[in-house]
Amino acid sequence: GAVVSQHPSWVICKSGTSVKIECRSLDFQATTMFWYRQFPKQSLMLMATSNEGSKATYEQGVEKDKFLINHASLTLSTLTVTSAHPEDSSFYICSARVAREALGGQFFGPGTRLTVL
Amino acid sequence: QQQVKQSPQSLIVQKGGISIINCAYENTAFDYFPWYQQFPGKGPALLIAIRPDVSEKKEGRFTISFNKSAKQFSLHIMDSQPGDSATYFCAARVRGTSYGKLTFGQGTILTVHP
Numbered sequence: 454g455a456v457v458s459q460h461p462s463w464v465i466c467k468s469g470t471s472v473k474i475e476c477r478s479l480d481f482q483a484t485t486m487f488w489y490r491q492f493p494k495q496s497l498m499l500m501a502t503s504n505e506g507s508k509a510t511y512e513q514g515v516e517k518d519k520f521l522i523n524h525a526s527l528t529l530s531t532l533t534v535t536s537a538h539p540e541d542s543s544f545y546i547c548s549a550r551v552a553r554e555a556l557g558g559q560f561f562g563p564g565t566r567l568t569v570l
Numbered sequence: 571q572q573q574v575k576q577s578p579q580s581l582i583v584q585k586g587g588i589s590i591i592n593c594a595y596e597n598t599a600f601d602y603f604p605w606y607q608q609f610p611g612k613g614p615a616l617l618i619a620i621r622p623d624v625s626e627k628k629e630g631r632f633t634i635s636f637n638k639s640a641k642q643f644s645l646h647i648m649d650s651q652p653g654d655s656a657t658y659f660c661a662a663r664v665r666g667t668s669y670g671k672l673t674f675g676q677g678t679i680l681t682v683h684p
Contacts, residue, residue, distance in 0.1 A: 459613075485670060496659060496674045497614070546613050550670045558602060558663070559672060561613035 456480055457549050459562035466537055467570055474532045474565045476547030482527035483549035487559070488520070491544045503530045537569045574662050576675025583682050589647040591678045593660035596641065601665035604672070605634065605645045608657045617658075618645070650682045 456479040466472050476486055484505050489497040501522050503509045509522035519541075521533040530549075534541055548561040576593045583589045593603075602621060606614035620627045620634040620643065627634045633646040647654055660675040 457613075487671070494677075494679070496677050499671065502671060544611075548613075558604060558616070558619065558670060560616065561606070564611070564613045566611070 455549075455551055455560045457483075457547065457560050457562040459547055459565050461565060462563060463566040463568075465568045465570065468538050469536055472534045472537055472567060474534075474545055474547075474567075476530045476532070476549070476562050478528045478549040478560075481549070481551060483530075483551070484527060485550040486524060486530040487548045487550070488522060488530070488532050489546045489548065491546060491564075493544075497546065500532075534567065537567070539569045542567055542569045574660060574673050574675045576660050576678060578678060579676065580679040581681070583650045583680065585650065585652060585682055585684050587650050587682075589650045589654065589680055589682070590644055591658055591660070591680070592642065592644045593662075593675050594640075594642045595662050597662070597664065598641070599664045600662040600673075602663040603634070603636065603643050604661050604663075605632075606659045606661065608659065608677075614659060647680075650680075652682045652684050655680055655682050 458477045460475045486503045488500045490500050491497050499512050500515045501509045501511045503522050503524040505524045505527050511517045524530040544564050546564040548559045550559050574595045604619035605617045607617045608614040618629050618632045620636050622638050625636050631648045636643045658678045661672040663672050
C-alpha cells in the first residue's frame with residue numbers, strides 16, 4: 454500500500470514551453486501532497502504544499518506563477534512549470550501524506566527528471 | 571530553528587560493517603523523525619521512523635536511536651551490504667502544523683564496499 458506514481462518519469466523540452474507533471478496516489482486518498490525539487494547531490498527542497506480543493510501554499514522564494522500547482526482530486530496533484538528555462542532543469546519529486554500515521558506519514562513518488570534545452 | 575543537521579556527508583563502510591548516520595535538531599516542536607533511503611534517479615523511500623517518546627526502534631538491520639535531551643537521533647545499519655549503497659536523509663516534522671511538512675537533513679551518501 455501507499456504507492457505514489459509520477460508521470461512522466463523524464464521530460465525534455467525547449468526553453469519557453471510549459472511542462473505538466475502529474476502525481477497520483479494509487480491506493481489511498483491523499484488530502485495533502487507536497488512538491489519538492491532536488492538538485493544533484495543535494496537534499497530535497499520543498500516547493501509547495503498542496504491540499505485538495507484549495508490553493509497551494511508555496512515556500513518562500515518559490516514563484517507561484519511559474520510553478521502552478523493544482524490538486525483537483527484526492528488522488529491527483531499536478532505541477533506545471535510555465536515558460537521553462539534551463540535553470541528550471543531539475544529532479545521534481547512529489548509526495549503524498551497518509552492520514553493514518555501507522556502507515557508512515559509521507560510517501561514519495563519516483564520523481565520526474567526535467568531537462569530544459 | 572527549523573534545521574536538521576546531518577552528518578557525515580559521505581560514508582564508506584566495508585560489507586558486514588555498521589553504518590552510522592547522525593542528525594541533530596533544535597526545534598523541540600518536532601514530533602516525528604523518519605529516515606529515507608534514496609537510490610540515484612529514484613524518489614526517497616521511507617525506511618524507518620520514530621517518535622520522541624521512544625529511545626530506540628529496530629526494524630531488521632535498521633535501528634534508530636533517539637536522544638531527546640541531546641536533540642539527536644541516529645540511524646544504524648547493521649551488517650551493511652553493497653545493496654545498501656544509497657543516499658540517506660533524516661527528516662523531522664513539526665507537531666500539528668503545516669499538514670505534516672517535513673524538514674530534511676542534508677543527506678549522507680553511503681557506499682558499502684564488497
